[in-house]
Amino acid sequence: MVNKANQTNYKKLQSLLQELPWYVDEYINHKLRKLSTASLFNYCHDYKIFFNWMISEQLWDGNIKDIPIERLEQLTVIEVDGFLNFLHYQLNNKELTINRKLSALKSLFNYLQNIAETSDFKPYITRNVMAKIEFNEVKDSMETKATKMEGKILLGDEYEKFRLFIANDYGELNKENKRLYNFYQLNRERDTAIVSLILGSGLRLSELVGIDLDDIDFSKYCVRVIRKGNKEQFVYFSQVAMADLQEFLAVRTSKYNVDKNEKALFVGGPTGPKVTSQRLKARAVEYMVEKYAVAFGKPSLSVHKLRHSFATRYHAEINDVPKLRRQLGHSSIQTTMIYTHIKNDDLKIAVDKMDMPKEES
Numbered sequence: 001m002v003n004k005a006n007q008t009n010y011k012k013l014q015s016l017l018q019e020l021p022w023y024v025d026e027y028i029n030h031k032l033r034k035l036s037t038a039s040l041f042n043y044c045h046d047y048k049i050f051f052n053w054m055i056s057e058q059l060w061d062g063n064i065k066d067i068p069i070e071r072l073e074q075l076t077v078i079e080v081d082g083f084l085n086f087l088h089y090q091l092n093n094k095e096l097t098i099n100r101k102l103s104a105l106k107s108l109f110n111y112l113q114n115i116a117e118t119s120d121f122k123p124y125i126t127r128n129v130m131a132k133i134e135f136n137e138v139k140d141s142m143e144t145k146a147t148k149m150e151g152k153i154l155l156g157d158e159y160e161k162f163r164l165f166i167a168n169d170y171g172e173l174n175k176e177n178k179r180l181y182n183f184y185q186l187n188r189e190r191d192t193a194i195v196s197l198i199l200g201s202g203l204r205l206s207e208l209v210g211i212d213l214d215d216i217d218f219s220k221y222c223v224r225v226i227r228k229g230n231k232e233q234f235v236y237f238s239q240v241a242m243a244d245l246q247e248f249l250a251v252r253t254s255k256y257n258v259d260k261n262e263k264a265l266f267v268g269g270p271t272g273p274k275v276t277s278q279r280l281k282a283r284a285v286e287y288m289v290e291k292y293a294v295a296f297g298k299p300s301l302s303v304h305k306l307r308h309s310f311a312t313r314y315h316a317e318i319n320d321v322p323k324l325r326r327q328l329g330h331s332s333i334q335t336t337m338i339y340t341h342i343k344n345d346d347l348k349i350a351v352d353k354m355d356m357p358k359e360e361s
Helices: 004-017 022-031 037-056 069-073 077-090 095-115 142-150 158-173 178-199 205-209 239-256 282-296 303-318 321-328 333-341 345-354
Strands: 222-227 231-236
Touching: 004 022, 004 037, 022 037, 022 095, 037 077, 037 095, 069 095, 077 095, 158 178, 158 239, 158 282, 158 303, 178 205, 178 239, 178 282, 178 303, 205 222, 205 282, 205 303, 231 321, 282 303, 303 321, 303 333, 321 333
Parallel strands: none
Antiparallel strands: 222 231
16 A cells, blocks of 8 residues: 555655665665665664764764764774763653664664675674664563553543543633634544544554545445554454544545545645645644643643553453454564553452442342
8 A cells, every 4th residue: 555645754764865874775775675664764863863973972074974884883882882871861862762773773783784795795794883782671560651651541431521522622612712713613523533543443643644545444444554564454443433534524525625636534724725635744643632632631642642542441341462462553462461551440340349248138
């Protein structure tokens, strides 16, 4: 499935590669069949941070693009530790973020040492400093992570309250502000459908904005998406999400001046009288959710937290981790296991009832 979002991400990736050394370009092209363009763009962004740091530390005198592969082979453990300290103390990156950037570097260096080869079948580098660098130990247990997550997601009747807040209550709160109210009225059905679909399926943000109209199977209540690793999968969604989608589709063309050739499901408003709507961008969805979350009184909510909310509810009602893993598109079941540690209020109520005195018959 090829859509405009993938094409846009590919162009952004190619543009960023123009700033980076040739061997990064070669590595990224090697990975194109295995990872999404969005993931590879993040890799390149991390490489740019690393190479800029090398120049700022006078480990190379020149442009990023001209950093020779031999200089990477000469990097020391002390120098790489300096970069990781820079991420932690100057960029305020958390341990998980630092691990992600280190993972990107390890993957590049592994390619240069163990996969790429010269015309005479020799590796690009023989010394790989990144192989000597260990990841930061992330100390939080699953229980701790789950506890931290609990206050930031929707639980119990909050799922439907938040959906109804977007569908109706937000407009009532802002009736006196004509600009806000008119903008809300334009996007009410679309915004409700977006949040309803995430809460009813657990889709990632990148998967959501990449959906085309013909990806939806209305008879089976599922949607075709491209998951991490460029894997195609059909993901099921709820009946409530379907109802909200159909309400949005009934007004999509008239409200957004959509060109008949526009395949994107979710579109943004036209920027001018002669300009048709285009695929909604990921950042616009993030801003939208943040806006409603603040007004709802739960500012910690985000697109990703809505995905967590779905997963928590799914596990509480279905209690089938392998199925949840597939629904979420996790590559490792360990990632899915965190939802087994989030408190289930219904379970607690049932246990509490066990302690209640029973009426005599």
